[in-house]
Amino acid sequence: MVLAGVGAGVLAVRRMTTRQVGDGAARVARDRWYTVTVNRPPEEVAPTGRLPEPLTRLGDAVEVRIRPAPGGRGTELAARPRTGGPSGLGGAVARAAGSDPRQAVRTALRQAKQLAETGEVLEPDTPPTSRRTLRNLPLELATRRARGEGRL
Amino acid sequence: MRALVWEGVNEVAVEQVSDPQVQNRQDAILKVKLSSVCGSDLHQLSGYIPFMRAGDVIGHEFMGEIVEVGPEVRRHQVGDRVVVCSVIACGRCWFCEKGLFSLCENGNTNPAITQSMWGYHPAGIFGYSHAMGGFKGSHAEYVRLPFADQIAFPIPDGVDDMTALFASDSAPTGWMGADMGGVQPGDVVAVWGCGAVGQMAARAAQLLGAERVILIDRFDYRLQMAERELGAEVLNYERTDIDGELRERTGGRGPDVCIEAIGMEAHTPGPTYRYEQAKQLLRLETDRPHALRQAILACRKAGTVFVLGVFAGMVDKFPMGAVMNKGLTLRSAQQHGERYIPMLLERMARGELKTAHLATHPMSLDEGPRGYDLFKNKKDGCVRSVFHP
Numbered sequence: 001m002v003l004a005g006v007g008a009g010v011l012a013v014r015r016m017t018t019r020q021v022g023d024g025a026a027r028v029a030r031d032r033w034y035t036v037t038v039n040r041p042p043e044e045v046a047p048t049g050r051l052p053e054p055l056t057r058l059g060d061a062v063e064v065r066i067r068p069a070p071g072g073r074g075t076e077l078a079a080r081p082r083t084g085g086p087s088g089l090g091g092a093v094a095r096a097a098g099s100d101p102r103q104a105v106r107t108a109l110r111q112a113k114q115l116a117e118t119g120e121v122l123e124p125d126t127p128p129t130s131r132r133t134l135r136n137l138p139l140e141l142a143t144r145r146a147r148g149e150g151r152l
Numbered sequence: 153m154r155a156l157v158w159e160g161v162n163e164v165a166v167e168q169v170s171d172p173q174v175q176n177r178q179d180a181i182l183k184v185k186l187s188s189v190c191g192s193d194l195h196q197l198s199g200y201i202p203f204m205r206a207g208d209v210i211g212h213e214f215m216g217e218i219v220e221v222g223p224e225v226r227r228h229q230v231g232d233r234v235v236v237c238s239v240i241a242c243g244r245c246w247f248c249e250k251g252l253f254s255l256c257e258n259g260n261t262n263p264a265i266t267q268s269m270w271g272y273h274p275a276g277i278f279g280y281s282h283a284m285g286g287f288k289g290s291h292a293e294y295v296r297l298p299f300a301d302q303i304a305f306p307i308p309d310g311v312d313d314m315t316a317l318f319a320s321d322s323a324p325t326g327w328m329g330a331d332m333g334g335v336q337p338g339d340v341v342a343v344w345g346c347g348a349v350g351q352m353a354a355r356a357a358q359l360l361g362a363e364r365v366i367l368i369d370r371f372d373y374r375l376q377m378a379e380r381e382l383g384a385e386v387l388n389y390e391r392t393d394i395d396g397e398l399r400e401r402t403g404g405r406g407p408d409v410c411i412e413a414i415g416m417e418a419h420t421p422g423p424t425y426r427y428e429q430a431k432q433l434l435r436l437e438t439d440r441p442h443a444l445r446q447a448i449l450a451c452r453k454a455g456t457v458f459v460l461g462v463f464a465g466m467v468d469k470f471p472m473g474a475v476m477n478k479g480l481t482l483r484s485a486q487q488h489g490e491r492y493i494p495m496l497l498e499r500m501a502r503g504e505l506k507t508a509h510l511a512t513h514p515m516s517l518d519e520g521p522r523g524y525d526l527f528k529n530k531k532d533g534c535v536r537s538v539f540h541p
Contacts, residue, residue, distance in 0.1 A: 039246040039257075073246055114258050118242045119224070122298055123175040124261035125288045130157060130169040130207035139205055143262050143282050150264030151271065 034105050034152040035078040036113045037069045045075040045116050052112035055079055062105055077112060079105050095145065103148025110147060154541065155209040155292035156520035161199035162528075164521050169209060172288065172296035177224035180300035182236065186317045187214040187290040188511070188538045189527045190238075191347050192462045195416055196281060197528065200438065201464055203265060203283040211291030211539075212238035212278040213321035215313060218304070219294070227301040233313075234304040235497070236297060237489035238321040240276035240287060243302035254486035259299065260285040269465070274486055291520060293541045305493045308501040314514075317538065318348065318507035319496045324489035325460055326352025327496060329411040330360050332483055333458035337361030340402050342450065344443040345413035346374040346386070348510045348536055349460055353411045354384050355505060362409075366401065368394060368443075370419065373533045381509050390421050398450045406452030415461025418442040431468065438465030448474050448482075459484035510536045517541040 038045050045052060046066050055064055058079075065078040081101035086094045094100040111121045128143065129136070142149075155169045172181055190213050195201050197210075215235040218228050228234065241248050241256035248256050256275035260266070263273035265283040276298070279289015288295060297304055307316040326349050335341055341357040343350045346369035354365045366385045367378045375386035387397055398407055416439035419425060428440045447457050448471050457480055475482055499505040512535045515523055523537030 037246070039244065039249065110263070114242075117244045118178070118258050118299070120176050120178060122242075122258060122261055124286055125172070125296060126175060127170060128282070128286050129205040130155075130167060130209075133206050136205040136207075139203060139282055142265065143286060146262035146264040148264075150267035150273070152267075 031080065031084055033065060033078040033080050034102065034109055035076055036109045036152065037074055038077050038113045038116045039074040040116045042066055042068055042075045045077060045112075052077070052115060054108040054111040054115070058104060058108055061101065062108075077109060079109055081105055095149070096141070098145055098148065100148070103145065106150065106152045107148045109152060153293040154517060155288070156211065156517060156539070157206075158196060158204050158208045158210050159206055162197055164197065164210070164524055166518050166520055167207070169207070169288075169292070172294050174220060174222045175296065176298060177222045178299050178301065179222040180218050180225050180228055180297045180304065181220035182214075182216045182234070182295050182297055182304070183219045184214050184290055184292060184295055184541050185216040186313055186538055186540055187211045187292075187517075188317055188320075188322075188348075188536050189523060190321060191345075191349065192280075192415065193524075194528055195462060195464065197524065198417065200416060200432075201281045201283070203281040205282065208279070208281070208286075209288040209292050210279040211289035212280055213317065214278075214290035214295070215307065215317045215320060216295075218300075221300065225300050228304055228306075232304075233307045235307055235316045235319045235493065236278075236290075237303045237305070237324070237487075237493055238278055238280075239303070239487060239489050240278065240285065240298050241302055241490055242299050243490065248302075248490070251488055251491040252485070253488045253490040262286055277486070291517060291539055291541075293517075302490060305497060308497055310501045311497060312508065314508040314511050314538070315500050315506070316497065318352070318510055319493050319500065321487060321489065322348035322510070323352045323496050323505065323507055324492040325349045325487040326354070326413070327356040327492045328485065328487050329353040329413065329458045329460045330356035330362075330409070331492075332485070333409040333411055333456045334481075335360045335362050335409050338363050339408040340364045340366070340405075341409045341411065342366045342368065342398055342407035342447070343411045343413055344368045344447055345461065346371065346378050347413065348507075350411075350413035351378055351382060351510065352507070353413055353460060354378065355382055357409070357411075358382065358384070359499070359504060364401070366398065366407070371530055374535060377509065377535065381506065394446060395450050402452070406450055406455060408452055408455050410447040410451040410455065410457045411460060412444045412447045412457065413460045414443040416440060416463045418444070418461070428468070437468040439463045439467045441467040441470065445469070445471055448480065451478070451480055454479045456481040456483065462486075511538040513537040515539060
């Protein structure tokens with residue numbers, strides 16, 4: 001029964017993965033634009049065409065696209081690494097190490113959005129908990145990379 | 153400072169932890185005067201929210217006094233007596249501007265976790281796991297308030313601390329269920345769960361004009377409290393056929409609005425409960441939706457079911473056929489407290505909304521583990537343990 005449950009879980013994950021990057025779409029996924037909608041007009045997000053500072057920091061390593069969001073919802077701010085990102089085992093290692101260029105893009109987009117909307121980048125509570133334990137380690141690693149991961 | 157921390161499954165302890173600091177220019181530091189337990193803490197306590205780390209400070213319903221402000225805090229100053237919304241929202245993103253504060257884009261510093269689970273991330277919540285930002289909770293002497301201007305609200309002079317405390321979470325959560333559930337004058341409203349949130353949802357329904365409000369639970373002391381304090385009708389589901397009773401009381405129509413205020417660890421009499429507990433333990437489903445199923449089946453055709461109880465993952469045997477074929481509206485949210493708290497404080501000041509009776513067990517922070525034992529195991533008539541650090 002447990003195995004059946006685990007199996008179902010694996011299947012569900014595999015289906016999600018297939019939807020996102022499978023069936024020959026992996027290359028497309030690596031080239032995907034990562035996007036946030038900023039609740040400010042384009043002229044505030046990129047005054048006189050100047051990019052938000054967190055994206056400027058990434059220099060020529062990224063392409064950036066800015067366009068008005070429909071329905072007066074502000075500005076769609078998109079970016080992607082010029083070189084794509086590593087895949088397979090190398091990709092997993094890069095993600096764990098925090099050196100996957102897509103993580104930098106996601107982080108920069110989130111920071112640009114926060115700065116434009118609130119004027120600051122919200123910092124997590126520090127220290128994040130009162131002590132480190134071996135059991136806590138996977139969650140600690142996950143939260144350390146959380147700003148550069150997720151679905152953007 | 154001293155704080156009540158999560159140590160592991162069903163284990164909490166009072167420990168020394170580091171004092172909070174102003175980390176952002178819009179932060180404030182609050183000296184906590186009162187901090188309440190909440191039913192949703194129990195999901196963390198029981199290990200059903202797998203994003204806790206040993207040593208995490210818990211608690212998210214609180215009030216106190218501001219003792220420090222960051223340079224960009226404009227609406228508050230040191231010495232202000234405030235109640236703080238449990239939901240950390242920026243107040244300026246698209247969702248906040250629409251009043252959907254618990255969907256704030258900027259209040260959760262760990263967006264990846266919930267984006268991976270649910271597609272998009274909700275706001276941060278104090279003391280509510282690293283999936284909700286990992287912010288330290290309020291069962292402590294001090295707590296950091298991010299976006300302090302947006303989430304802290306001055307308490308009117310005529311409102312005492314214990315009354316104001318519940319404007320932090322349970323009163324706005326309950327109000328949201330009735331408001332966004334679309335309660336209209338003349339409606340019959342049924343509420344599953346007679347804890348603080350359920351009682352506040354029932355009171356909100358009354359204030360919004362519902363003609364009859366029926367609360368459902370299995371603990372007589374809670375039902376008696378609702379009868380006494382709210383004048384609501386009550387049903388004990390261990391002694392009553394709820395579906396039949398609701399049909400009889402509504403002329404065969406069913407309640408217009410059904411509010412579920414129990415969540416992922418619901419109980420039901422009979423073997424189904426054991427079956428679902430086993431599945432949950434084996435992680436074959438993460439949440440037990442007994443009350444939600446009953447609410448969906450009991451609701452009148454074209455009625456509304458509002459889910460206030462916290463769910464985290466997957467449920468089994470969800471009656472989607474009833475939702476579709478009865479034309480139900482199904483809504484839910486973590487509370488959009490910032491939208492309601494000022495209005496609720498005014499109602500408290502006018503005496504329309506009484507909450508202090510919910511604090512059945514006030515005690516010191518050092519008694520925190522006992523407070524959670526009383527609350528979790530429904531001992532000694534406990535509705536809420538409230539700590540004063």
